[in-house]
C-alpha cells in the first residue's frame with residue numbers, strides 16, 4: 001500500500017471491523033472457535049483503539065445445532081438459525097475477549113433503526129457508552145425481526161452504515177479472500193487490485209458471488225457497494241482476509257485499499273440513499289430535477305408530473321426524471337392519494353383553495369438526498 005493509505009489505516013482511532021461468516025465457521029457448518037479466537041487475538045493487539053466489530057455468522061452458527069444441513073432457503077428457518085446462532089456467537093466472543101479482560105456488548109440493528117432518528121441516536125449513544133466503559137460493541141443485523149423487504153441482506157452494507165453511525169475513521173472488511181481481484185480469484189490470471197481511487201477504476205472488474213456456497217451471502221458485489229458507501233462519506237476502506245486483520249489495522253497489509261472519495265456530510269440521511277426501500281415514485285419535470293439536484297431546494301407540487309405507488313406521509317420515495325432515472329430519494333410529506341390534485345400547482349394557490357396545511361413542500365430539502373448517478 002502507498003504511504004497515504006498506510007497512514008490512514010495505522011492512524012485511525014475508531015475503526016469498524018466487519019468479519020464475514022466464511023471466516024468464522026467450519027466447512028461442516030458451525031462456529032470455528034479457533035478462528036474466532038484468532039480474530040480476537042488480532043483485534044486485542046490494537047486495544048488502544050475503539051473498535052466496533054460487525055460480525056456475521058449467526059445463521060451459519062445456528063445450522064448444525066438445529067440439525068440443518070445447509071443454509072435454508074426460507075426466511076423463517078434462517079431467522080430461527082440466526083436466533084440460536086447469535087447467542088452462540090456472542091457467547092464465543094464473550095469468552096474470547098475475557099482472555100484479555102474485555103467485555104463485549106451485543107448491538108442488533110435493522111435498516112429501520114437507521115431511518116428513525118430516535119433509534120439512530122440511541123444506537124449512537126449506546127456505542128459511545130460502550131466505548132467509554134471499555135467494552136467492545138459486536139454488531140449484527142437483528143435477523144429475527146428483519147423481514148424480507150427490510151433486511152440489509154448483507155452485513156457489508158450494514159458495516160458501512162455503522163462506520164458512519166459510529167463516526168469511524170476506517171472500515172476494515174475481512175473475508176476469506178485477501179482483497180478485491182479483477183475477476184473471481186480462482187479464475188486463471190486473476191490479479192489483486194492494490195488500490196482503488198475512483199469507482200470508474202472498477203468498470204472492468206468482474207464481481208462474483210460468494211465463494212463458499214451456503215456460507216457467505218453477498219460475495220464481492222456487496223463489499224464493493226459497502227466500500228462505495230463508506231468512501232463516499234469520507235471513510236477509507238481496507239478489504240482483506242481475516243488472517244491479515246492485525247496487519248490491516250497496523251497499515252501493513254497486502255489487501256485492497258479504497259481511498260475516500262467524499263466528505264462526511266449527509267448525517268442521518270445516509271440510510272435514505274442506501275438502506276431504504278422506496279414505497280413509490282414522483283416523476284419531476286426538468287426544472288424540478290435541476291432545482292432538487294443542483295440547487296438542493298425542496299420539492300414543490302408545481303414540479304411534479306406524476307405519482308406512482310402507494311405510500312403514506314413520512315415514507316421514503318424515489319424522485320425520477322422524465323426518462324425514469326432515479327435522481328434523489330426523499331421522505332414524502334403527503335399520502336399518495338392526496339397528491340394528484342396538487343400536481344403542477346403553486347403552493348400559494350393550493351393554500352388559498354385548500355387551507356394553509358397545503359402550503360408545505362412535498363419533500364422538504366432536509367428530508368432529501370441526491371443520488372450519485
Ligand SMILES: Nc1ncnc2c1ncn2[C@@H]1O[C@H](COP(=O)(O)OP(=O)(O)O)[C@@H](O)[C@H]1O
Nearest residue numbers: 020021022175181183208210211216217218219
Ligand atoms: N472480483 C473478486 N475479487 C475477490 N473475490 C471475489 C471476486 N468475485 C467473487 N469473489 C468471491 O467472493 C467471496 C467473498 O464473499 P463472501 O463469501 O460473501 O464473504 P464473507 O462471508 O466474508 O462476507 C470470495 O471468497 C471470492 O471467492
Ligand SMILES: N[C@@H](CCC(=O)OP(=O)(O)O)C(=O)O
Nearest residue numbers: 021056057058059154155217
Ligand atoms: N446477519 C447474518 C449476516 C449474513 C451476512 O451478511 O453474511 P456475510 O456475507 O458472511 O457477511 C448472520 O449473522 O448470519
